[in-house]
Amino acid sequence: MAGIAAEARSLVRLSTKGSLATLEATSGAPYVSLITLATEADGSPIFLISTLARHTRNLVADPRAAILLDGTGLGSPGGGDPLQGARLTLSGRAERTDDPAARRRFLARQAQAAFYADFPDFSFWRLEIEGAHFIGGFGRIVDLSPEDLLVPVAGAESLLEAEEGIVAHMNEDHADAVALYAQVFGGVAPDPAAPPNPAQPPWLMSGLDPLGCDLVRGTEALRIDFKGRIHTPQDARKELVRLVDEARATLGSA
CATH class of the missing domain: 3.20.180.10 (PNP-oxidase-like)
Structure with a gap:
């Protein structure tokens, strides 16, 4: 389990994009969109989204969300076959953050976002991880807890x-x-x-x-x-x- 947890943590840190799943504010149906990603110091995903986007309106109405990370091409086993490589679904609740460190870490990772980061309709969000599901290829399927994925920062x-x-x-x-x-x-x-x-x-x-x-x-x-x-x-x-x-x-x- 320790090795799989380490592999999952590495996938979170290496992923610069992911698929964000939210619930439609009007119907409750699932909706999936592409977002760019960075991480807080503890490994929590952070992203920058606009109030003009449907996923943001969905999160305002219901903060429950999930992010799928695909390890294909990020050094995971399996080469170019996405079903043989590692993937990780993070689930939890999204919340807006005004932490300067989140902004700095995101823009250091996603430099192109500096162009629009200060637009009034954009804000930074983080996913409060409540659970995760890791698939590392055939027969390597594990549910992970927040404690498996996040880095304790107390004392640092x-x-x-x-x-x-x-x-x-x-x-x-x-x-x-x-x-x-x-x-x-x-x-x-x-x-x-x-x-x-x-x-x-x-x-x-x-x-x-x-x-x-x-x-x-x-x-x-x-x-x-x-x-x-x-x-x-x-x-x-x-x-x-x-x-x-x-x-x-x-x-x-x-």
């Missing part, structure tokens, strides 16, 4: 307060380290035979939490797990330095 308050500064510092002053994380731990080493592509954006750190950090490059996403749980900014610094040292050692021995 100073880390979360410093997260914005840590992420900015890594992107502005240690872009080489972020690139190393992606190359060594994310398995995205550049093709030595491919010509340089100056139009290719760099990997950026988009978020950090007690169990790891998230990287993005355009629509691509990576999750880098820490060796152990961290609680403070000092812990984060030590772990990020350790990852750089490990990455360099790995490349040196390759």
Whole structure:
């Protein structure tokens, strides 16, 4: 179960989009739409939606909702066959959030949304997870609880307060380290035979939490797990330095 829960948590962190299921405000019939996603520090999904959209009107009338995440193409087993790859349905209640951290983490993950994020009809929402159903391929079907999926953040308050500064510092002053994380731990080493592509954006750190950090490059996403749980900014610094040292050692021995 621990391995499946970890796989499900990784799928949530890696997913940049999902299918949002709501209940029609007028008839109660199911309605499904596509949304872009990010996560709060604890792993709760967050999304940005407009009051002009049907799904928003549905949530205002009835907050019950579900989000389906498809792991096809995100490194899950099964290759291109979606029925052999991992998928996860998160169910719970959606609620609007004005938390600045939710806004920051979403826009770090979905940079294109900055264009319309401040439009008066748009607002940020989070899904309060009440349960989940994970399918990891044939014979791997498990129901998961919120405790299986969410990262406890109690005791890590100073880390979360410093997260914005840590992420900015890594992107502005240690872009080489972020690139190393992606190359060594994310398995995205550049093709030595491919010509340089100056139009290719760099990997950026988009978020950090007690169990790891998230990287993005355009629509691509990576999750880098820490060796152990961290609680403070000092812990984060030590772990990020350790990852750089490990990455360099790995490349040196390759």
